[in-house]
Amino acid sequence: MKYLSILIAAVFAHNIALRYFLGWCPLVSQSKKLSSAWGMGVAVTLVMTITSAINWPVYHYLLVPYGLEYLQYIAFIIVIASTVQVLEMVIERFFPSLYTTMGVFLPLITVNCAILGVSLFMILRDYTLFTGIIYALGSGIGWSVAIISLASIREKLRFADVPKPLQGPGITMLIAGIMAFAFLGFSGMVGIQ
Amino acid sequence: MGYLSPIIVLDLVAGSLAIVLVVANKLFAEYEDVTVDVNDGEEEFVVEGGTTLLQAFTQNEIYIPSACGGQGSCGFCTAKVKEGGGPVLPTEEPMLTREELVNDVRLSCQVKVREDMEVEIEEKYLEVEKYDAEVISTEDVTPSIKEILFDLKEPETIDFKAGQYVQVQVPADGDTVDRAYSIASEESVHDKVMLTVQLIEGGLGSTYLHELEEGEKVEFTGPFGDFYVQDTDAKIIGVAGGVGLAPLRSIVFSLLEKGIDREIWLFYGTRTREDLYYHDDLQELADEYENFKYVPALDSSQPEWDGEVGLITEVMDDYLEEGWDMEGYLCGPPPMMEATIDLLTDYGVDEDDILFDDFS
DSSP states (O other): OHHHHHHHIIIIITOTTTTTOOSHHHHHHTOSSHHHHHHHHHHHHHHHHHHHHHHHHIIIIIITTTTOGGGHHHHHHHHHHHHHHHHHHHHHHHOHHHHHHHTTHHHHGGGOHHHHHHHHHHHHTTOOHHHHHHHHHHHHHHHHHHHHHHHHHHHHHTTSOOOGGGTTHHHHHHHHHHHHHHHHTTTTSSOOO | OTTHHHHHHHHHHHHHHHHHHHHHIIIIIOOOEEEEEETTTTEEEEEETTSBHHHHHHHTTOOOOOSSSSSSSSOOOEEEEEESSOSOOTTTGGGSOHHHHHTTEEETTTOBOOSOEEEEOOHHHHHOEEEEEEEEEEEESSSSEEEEEEEEEESOOOOOOTTOEEEEEEEETTEEEEEEEEBOSOTTOOSEEEEEEEOOTTOHHHHHHHTOOTTOEEEEEEEEOSOSOOSSSSEEEEEEEGGGHHHHHHHHHHHHHHTOOSOEEEEEEESSGGGOOSHHHHHHHHHHOTTEEEEEEESSOOTTOOSEESOHHHHHHHHOOTTOOEEEEEEEOHHHHHHHHHHHHHTTOOGGGEEEEEOO
16 A cells, blocks of 8 residues: 555656656657657656666665765766666667657656656655655656656647747746646645655 | 775776676677668678668678768768668658658668668669779869879779769778769779869868878779769850869860860859969860850959959859850859859759759
8 A cells, every 4th residue: 555655646746747847858858749758758767767776775785884875976877877878778679769769868868857866765765675666666657647748738739829939848838837736736645655 | 994985886886887788788789690682682781780771881882972971961872771771760851852751762871770671772873883092193273272183093994974073081080981072084084083172171081182192092982973964955054163163174174075066154263363273274175165165253353364253143144145045064162053043043044954063
């Protein structure tokens, strides 16, 4: 039950994109097409889950015993960077079309603050390894929900008469803002601890 | 120990990740050998997977044009991919027309060879060869333009149409990049190739060619290009700006040598008198052949210059007449070419009958 509530909390009430405003660069730039939004969502979810599963033992078994907690940023970033590299090779090899739709954004996940944010939250909230993985998975799904709904709205918006200065990123930020308001309605539903 | 522990721990993390990366690279990024079939079995070769199609072509001595050196910015290296090659990449889309996209035409510098492929390229590219050449002589024909004459070593002869170009392989950081230069020599010369090269500040190709000395070896591929004279009866209107004279020199000399009786005009514009190269040769030809009219023009008046002065289009306007049956052959800086195309269309020349060699 506890795991389920953390998962749901991470997807809705504590949505990493719409509650914490992390990972907005790809959220805005990759939400033009529903297909690339799906690809990006899957990639972010994968990287989030894998990196927090690696970062947890790195933190608790390597950094904590030697009192090196202050190195967590560097250590986490190295882990994230290499995970993305490996994932990039795997996707290029087995899913070339996904690889090309994601293009430069796949390597850009390396510097996506949502990924690092999830690992840091996991440490901050003293999760166990399994809870951490559940939380990361939930956050990834939550981020995907955000980008996929945003992309669906933007596809509908293609024929709308958007005022010129707002076209492109402008209206996207507004939509995402309204979505964030909507997600505020989930708060209090389930706790994250 | 206290000082060392952060270093050791970080090294441990980074080191083990490096090992993971090496293993992953071995597992996923190395491809097996694949077979590429060109023009329904006319050529077939095996390459190691993972390279681009353009590299695969070059490795197997098939040379298709690529002016930008595989960066995906010139759009010349197109090939029809019938089998394999995956979906069209976002980097190719802007370079391909709708018709090309429908017909499976791809940019070969972007397509990666990962599986067995069937491709189709224009027949003439299978005839393109790679030449080993040696510099016979170099001469400064203007303060910034050098005439370089190459002797062909392997193969020993070249067949080309006046106006076509070759791609010189310019060494760069242990690799080579291709740079296109028009052939300035005549069609009838088969064992030598002459290029005229303008030195461009910081330009990779021009710096390399300008520093060449007698006896040095150079490699190039060719001939390429559709910039050659069509077989009609129309008057040939050649327009050259600066170093753009090179292909037109070849066209004028080759056609006159063949004894063609079409009227040939050459409008040639430069900034100053020193920049006019082959001026005396062209003047001589104009005196000798009645059907060849040579009109050089300088941007501004200069002492000891009694020829035309002004923009090349203004000068042309004085000579051309309405109702002439004309074909345009233009080579020069883009603004000059655009203005000339406008002028010629005003004179009723069909846009399809205006060919231009874009050297920008």
